[in-house]
Amino acid sequence: MKSSDSCLAWGRQPGVQTVSSDSHPRPNVESPEPNAASASSSKGIDSKPPFPASLEEVIASSSIETLQAAAADPALSEDLALALLQRADLPSEVLERLGKSRAATGRKVKLALVGHPRTPRHVSMSLLRQLFTFDLMQVALTPIVAGDLKVAAEETLLKRLESLALGARLSLARRASGRVAAALLLDPEPRVVQVALENPRLTEAMVRQALLRTESGAGLVRAVCEHPKWSLRRDIRLALLRNEQTPMDRAMEFARSLSPNQIQEVLRTSRLPALVRSSLLSEARDRAK
Numbered sequence: 001m002k003s004s005d006s007c008l009a010w011g012r013q014p015g016v017q018t019v020s021s022d023s024h025p026r027p028n029v030e031s032p033e034p035n036a037a038s039a040s041s042s043k044g045i046d047s048k049p050p051f052p053a054s055l056e057e058v059i060a061s062s063s064i065e066t067l068q069a070a071a072a073d074p075a076l077s078e079d080l081a082l083a084l085l086q087r088a089d090l091p092s093e094v095l096e097r098l099g100k101s102r103a104a105t106g107r108k109v110k111l112a113l114v115g116h117p118r119t120p121r122h123v124s125m126s127l128l129r130q131l132f133t134f135d136l137m138q139v140a141l142t143p144i145v146a147g148d149l150k151v152a153a154e155e156t157l158l159k160r161l162e163s164l165a166l167g168a169r170l171s172l173a174r175r176a177s178g179r180v181a182a183a184l185l186l187d188p189e190p191r192v193v194q195v196a197l198e199n200p201r202l203t204e205a206m207v208r209q210a211l212l213r214t215e216s217g218a219g220l221v222r223a224v225c226e227h228p229k230w231s232l233r234r235d236i237r238l239a240l241l242r243n244e245q246t247p248m249d250r251a252m253e254f255a256r257s258l259s260p261n262q263i264q265e266v267l268r269t270s271r272l273p274a275l276v277r278s279s280l281l282s283e284a285r286d287r288a289k
Contacts, residue, residue, distance in 0.1 A: 064091055071098040078106045085112040092120050099123040111135050115145055128152055133160060133168060140177045154179050161187075170195055182206035190219045197227055204233055211239040221245040238262075241280075244271040251276055252283065260284040
């Protein structure tokens, strides 16, 4: 006896009795024997049409049509979508269809789709712009994510920095990628700068570049001058001697660690006040005698 309901019933268990209109139970209708061809199908992705009726079958299915139907079905839940996305062998067609599904409106599904190595690039880029701030941070830090997606995630984060609350900026300064931490070195809040300088992904080149930018503030210069790690680096000291915000006493201290020729070279492009530059040159000449 055929069921009048032609729609897919996710997770329906076999053997459930149906009740007729006269309230007398009818015996179960036995399922036909499985097709021998489908039973002997290979484990790889194929194009056979049988559609699974349970979560376990959907996850393990080797049929492209089955997976595409699962991705497009309105009954697709977030849990089922996440289970599907755990499969590294999902075809790009299935992932694209999943990106258009109702389940893809969920935060976790969006993040999993962006991070899946087979998701088409245009789908990933579109979903990337919809991610929350700390999900973007996670994408930028995930090793298996493609490089261009990481860069896009960082750029999206950088555009949001000015609108973020202090707490969010502090968290990003501590945990985000080096590129984001370097941008936060220019934050007007001193606490953010201090935390960014401790970010383990921040490099010497990033700190140097921040110091050489015209918009670098006194807070950054002061923090770097007093930092037990960065203030000892030669290239950082050279950058500080080019920054007009560097205090005279620290400039004199850093200059003493350089040769007279190095001091003359760095002061040619320095933005330090004229009086400070003159004092540094005078001391360098005295040491050269």
